[in-house]
Amino acid sequence: MKKQKHVLLSGPYLFWTAAFIIIPLLMIVYYGLTDTSGAFTLSNIAQMGTPERLKALWLSLLLSLIATGICLVMAYPLALILTGTKVNATGFIVTIFIIPMWMNSLLRILAWQTLLERNGVINVALRFLHLPELRIINTPYAIALGMIYDFLPFMLLPIYNALEKIDQNVINAAYDLGANRFQTFWKVIFPLTVPGMISGITMVFVPALTTFVISDFLGGSKVLLIGNVIERQFTQVGDWNVGSGMSLVLMVFILISMAVMQHYDKSGGEQVVL
């Protein structure tokens, strides 16, 4: 009886996983490894090897690494400050950081386009103040900025959660045993937040690596990221096989990055989930 209940309860989840995760994934593997007639081939994967696609992949890796790094550097101190503030204020401040996420991310990226444009809000203000204009729209800089803005909450929240979970007694114990503030941070607090950082890094790096919307809107379609290359294969060229083949290559990069992350997650503690 009890066992049956378990199966019933997990039914919706199992159905969901099968219908929308496993079957689509298998379809991508199938298309990626076959040609239009359905015969096995590796040529779709080899398609990634052309200079223009390698360049797009390299640029995507570079931009998402930069965006992840900057997010981490910005989010960590912020999370420290948030944890340090009084309980009442914290809820409010965290909400402030989450509110933008209530809005559609496409809308937020379009807003950045309007802000950064030549006659956009920022440049009009700068011109009024007789300051030099900001010319980063349609460059990789604008794309990196868009990634950082869009994904910063995904870095902030797991780190904040990890920090908040630390038992104050552990910190007090460190002080009691003669550790100074820096030692307490480096030997106690920092290691305890590693799982949070790992979640944060994964949650920023993976969407940044695969984005095509941000590069389209803030890059003026001039900067081609690997997400754009794959998107074009599906929506414009209509070649599902090559598109799937390249998606498989991209998945390998994501798996590598996750494996590296797991390796550094030495503490092996529970993953912080939003």
Added chain:
Amino acid sequence: MKKMLALALLAAVLPVFPASVAQAKDKEEVVVYNWGEYMDPDVIADFEKETGIKVVYEEFETNEIMYPKVAAGAAQYDLICPSDYMISKMLANDMLQPINFDHIPNYANIDEKYIEQSKGFDPENKYSIPYCWGTVGILYNTTMVDDPVDSWEILWNEKYADDILMQDSVRDAFMIPEKMLGYDINTVNEDEIAAAAQLLMDQKPLVQAYVIDQVRDKMIGEEAALGVIYSGEAIYTQRENENLEYVIPKEGTNVWIDSWVIPKNAKNVENAEKFLDFLCRGDIALRNFDYITYSTPNKAARELIEDEEIRESTIAFPTEEMLANSQVFVYIGEEGDALYNEYWDKVKSY
């Protein structure tokens, strides 16, 4: 094979939602797939009021985005409005059904001239009804450009670096250097395509952005000095910003026709015919023209235009001489498409 697998998997998943499927069948409807901003929403509302048929309206941004969606059979449409070369591609792949013109009496409103031109992609005039037509040209801001604009060459002038907006669709983009080099815009000669791609790569540092629908707002907002645009958009932008001027370059350009077609797998053919007849009515075509400002092939509608300036506008209705060097796109086959896409990728990642 691809389609079969996708359908089989869809079939495996779909029966879970029988309620929603059954519901859709009860109502009279017509599923329309049209270009973005390509119909007056009030026209749709009026049609629904007059006939009680619900219009399910979807939009696409380029022919290339529309095609895979229809070809995959993922969505069933009753009416689609592709351009000339895409219609010949769909015909080549046996995706369209002949239109029963007896059910569309207002078809008589369409000017013979455009029906004749349609033979380029629909040789027997059996599958398509012209909806809009026009040219591709340069829209420029007279306060920002002080050179005469009469040639595509100006888009390669370094003086206007970062002030140029190019079209982000393959064939429109390649058409420009091909015309400059004096090639056929339907060429599939790899050397010629490579030469055109080289010109586009040379131009890329000067280009502010590759855009489609956004070119309109960016030119109105004076974000750029020069933009490649469809003639229909030009009239709209001039209404919003009087510094803008539209030119058909002397090397010639692409003359295009967007026509309604009924795909083979359409479910509501009768409703589609009713909607087509409604769209061909003079007063309705006029309202659409007023709203989208793309040249109408509907002679009844043109006669109804009150403003003489618009009725005789050479942007909306260019003269024969202005179109002397211009050509219509035709379908260049799968290999041709692949070749263009390959070189377009090179330009984009350059």
